[in-house]
Amino acid sequence: GREGAVLLVNGKVRPRLKVRAGKQQRWRIINATRARYYNIRLRNHRFMRLGGDNGLAARSEDVYNLIVTPGERADAVFTPADPPGTRNVLRWVPTERGYGSTYNRSSEQMLAIETVADAPVTPEPIPAELRAIEPIDIAGATERTLDLTIAIASTVEMGVNGVPYWQAKPLEIALGDTEVWRIVNNTDFSHPFHLHGYFFQVLDENRVPEWKDTVNVPTKSELTIAVRFDERPGAWMYHCHILDHAEAGMMGHLVVRDPNEPYTPAPPAAHHHH
Ligand SMILES: [Cu+2]
Known part of the structure; x- marks a missing residue:
């Protein structure tokens, strides 16, 4: 499918997000594109994935990148870890999704992240167990x-x-x-x-x-x-x-x-x- 040439975050091209070091943000990510897989990365950071389509997953998951396909949702905690007064860029990076999807492609900028000069705050711990998810009984399915x-x-x-x-x-x-x-x-x-x-x-x-x-x-x-x-x-x-x-x-x-x-x-x- 056609992926389009311009990335928009909440309808804007490369918007700016001001953050404070250590002050966590919870991101609800919805891939509303018609064909583009999102593989989201931020230099020097990891994300704590909490869940997706239906809210919380059973456990939180420490991930290097967030992969969100068209139609999918992701729920994650972003803990700003850059030094105060610095800049970073949230990036889309190519995902292997079949023929021609990664060849000769480079990363693209999604969101400018500016860490304000304020002193860092201590991040809150994120629970490991988030939700009881009973496996569907598939006997006789x-x-x-x-x-x-x-x-x-x-x-x-x-x-x-x-x-x-x-x-x-x-x-x-x-x-x-x-x-x-x-x-x-x-x-x-x-x-x-x-x-x-x-x-x-x-x-x-x-x-x-x-x-x-x-x-x-x-x-x-x-x-x-x-x-x-x-x-x-x-x-x-x-x-x-x-x-x-x-x-x-x-x-x-x-x-x-x-x-x-x-x-x-x-x-x-x-x-x-x-
Ligand atoms: Cu398809």
Whole structure:
């Protein structure tokens, strides 16, 4: 997807942020771009990641960079560690997300950080344990494979399991069911997979447990998520959050049916695909 040439932070080009040494700030980062992965770094600093899409994760995590894909959110503590009276720059750095995404690219400036002359303050300790996150019980869960696909002919048509959204049948799900989805990406690009209406858990012991609604599926890889369709019956979408990919077909929907309240979808509007 096209990433655009100018980075904006809260709608501004390279805004200035004045900070005091040691005085912590909590940053809520939302990647509202259509296609650009953010890999955020600040020289001489680390961040304490607290969570993301659904607020706090189970534990805080000391990280060198914050990676936020389109649609994803990150919640982090920034502890200014530069000497008083100095300047620094928060940078976007290229992230490997498939063909052509890092070659010949350099970092870009996001935010100018000015540490004021005031004497440093002592940072507060950040708790290690943040939130109890009960693993979803996947015993008896329905299993599905969602293969993110790209077919190149006269046009580039993307899809899920080889089917673009304008031909896709909804996934049929009974209210109260738990499902385990294997999300496969054999394409040459990474895809941030996004589900509407429900938070899910990524089944991966190496990750800090958290509730998510957007997860990066790197090129030539797969991951597994668990979702509990415990409420909110009706029709919901899922799609790649690179909006160009979603528009090219990498999108689908599901219908969560409440047996006590049958859901009747509205007839689809005429679709004009370009
Ligand atoms: Cu994609």
